[in-house]
Amino acid sequence: MKSESLQASVVNDLVLLSCVGLRPILVHGGGPEINLLLRRLGIEATFVDGLRVTDAKTMEVVSMVLVGKVNKNLVSLIDRAGAKAIGLCGMDGRLVTARPVPNAAKLGFVGEVARVDPAVLRSNVEAGYIPVIASVAADETGQQYNINADTVAGELAAAVGAEKLILLTDVAGILEDRNDVSSLVKEIDINGVKKMVAEGKIGGGMIPKGSCCVRSLAQGVKTASIVDGRVPHSLLLEILTDEGAGTMITG
Template sequence: MDINKRAKVLIQAMPYIRKFSGETIVVKYGGNAMINDKLKSAVMSDIALMRLVGVNVVLVHGGGPEINAMLKAVGKESKFENGMRVTDEETIDIVQMVLAGKVNKNLVQLMEKHGGKAIGLCGLDGNMLMAEKLVTSADLGYVGEIKEVNPEPLQNVINNGYIPIVATVASGYDGNVYNVNADIAAAHIAAKIGAKKLILMTDIRGLLKDVNDEDSLISVVNVSEVPMLKREGIIKGGMIPKIDCCVEAVRSGVSRAHIIDGRIEHSILIEMFSDEGIGTMFY
């Protein structure tokens, strides 16, 4: 990029930096962006830069591939029901070990490498995420439904200049540890802390009119349109829970929720600081 183009990019970003400085953004991090080293570096750089210009970021992560790998290493089969991991007593121990341990601390280390100051947390810390056993037609074991969010640990970390990186295991009222969906956790956290934006990183461009045509992106959706889009079959399958998270966040006071393509380098910066934006925005 030549010097003039670089200058134009910076000038274009200025009003957005001014708009979001001092605000809090919640980013749910997962998918290809979490397993591709080049994309991982881009995400960490993006968030470190956002914090540098005054934007508070909470990074919420999953770790499905790493959990699968560890289960395989100990000779245990990964089982799913309706897209949710069946989590028995042995599996929840592995989920906690992998998410709150290896994955979380690796992300903290990577963030520090890219100039960000980070502290790793999980939903057990300060009873940040409180959950009850999720009741469905199939017994999923230690899979939880979030009932409460305690924002104090997050606010303390942010107020001291750090980026909280949150692993999504939760405390149960019954004393057990529960595996909770990272998209849902991010939406609950965004609502509770009064985030300006919720950003869900995925492996597709956003909401598509035709799932086989990535050029059929729907860029903007009013949450009131979601039931109609479901009836028309545009919102279906694995997109339903993600979009329900966006709807719930917006209805709970988050100004905007976004589903963006984590396969694109610096997709967070494009969404945050450019006129074009990226993915699908819900308002």
Template structure:
């Protein structure tokens, strides 16, 4: 239990961050264990509602790999991957869209609304928010990249205090759907909106000097330091695309990018509203 003085300290510590980030956009990519655990899911959505009520403008972007795999298994479709990227033929694309847009997205919206927020579920198709292009790797099927982000609908929603929840699916001018990496969508949305922060919720504490030792967390680094750590393979494996996503968003005007552990209770509040934070923060 906190003493009264400790409670006051916590509240006082948050005040300058609330003042600094009021009316600023933060884009959160949501996935991993925080999505699979119902208690953690409730806490993340509660944090989003809290942030919206104190004046920030959160936007949530999500994938849903484990649930996609579960439905593919039910339908006797074998998941296939190439270097960690889902090979998405048309039958798989149909399942991806059904799961992400029809199930995961609406479940998140319902959870936010249950917590007292106002949320609207979207995919990249809605309002032509995301215009995709093929990844350029024919063997991957309908895996896409972000060609353009149209921010008009998102601006209307956040200016009216709605929390947009975006599934990482989009369609080209011919109506063909594409499966896009949710980190990529979050980074490009953040850049298009000149967001204050891009936050990637992961299943690791952040960027570690020793991947096996959580105490080696690098809490603050700039773009050049991130590139150097990638060249020396301190940043490796699945962390490379996440760091590259952060670098791209920073280069396009996002003020800061964060990689943090979504398994920690109230990770968003601890990272945004406290002096020390809990993850890795990247800046220009």
């Protein structure tokens, strides 16, 4: 999604899907934009198991980029493409209540989803809006947390009873051999994902993706897919064709 043309392509596909009767909800992160601003401020970006270590200064940057720049840009793109969008974050309407991750001593203000109240989503979807959600939320005291966007998407998908969860990323999908793109796994079930994680075949940033797919499926979402967002119209290919555009995970 670093490419403006790819952003426009994804947004146009999203709008098309909404026009033919689907009701999409878009959850986003903003890793490249966050990294860029951190570099400008002289703050080093550090990751542990695919999650960004987030101290107080980094949390300010994350909130500024996600809730401000990225969210507003996506809402504007959707509006210009002919649909109605509304920008939200986890703190709006108590959509997501956060809690610190178990290893908060290492990760800082990195959170996980403690609770979801989808009321604000349902009302906006029923009114014809495409919700665009930044993956920032607060705990009961108001402390903000950076939550992995895939994790938020998975929990929201379960909370609204979504038919399908799709994660757009910059890899082909789950690979049997991480160094061989031709080893793409087209379809796998929950147990297969768990086995690949245990064997170390799924690592780094793919760990939270695989985990959130497993959790959402366990909570009733019918299928989850990890899709290569660099491929033009991969969203349409995944939803509208038998071939798909990545890895589909089933219960």
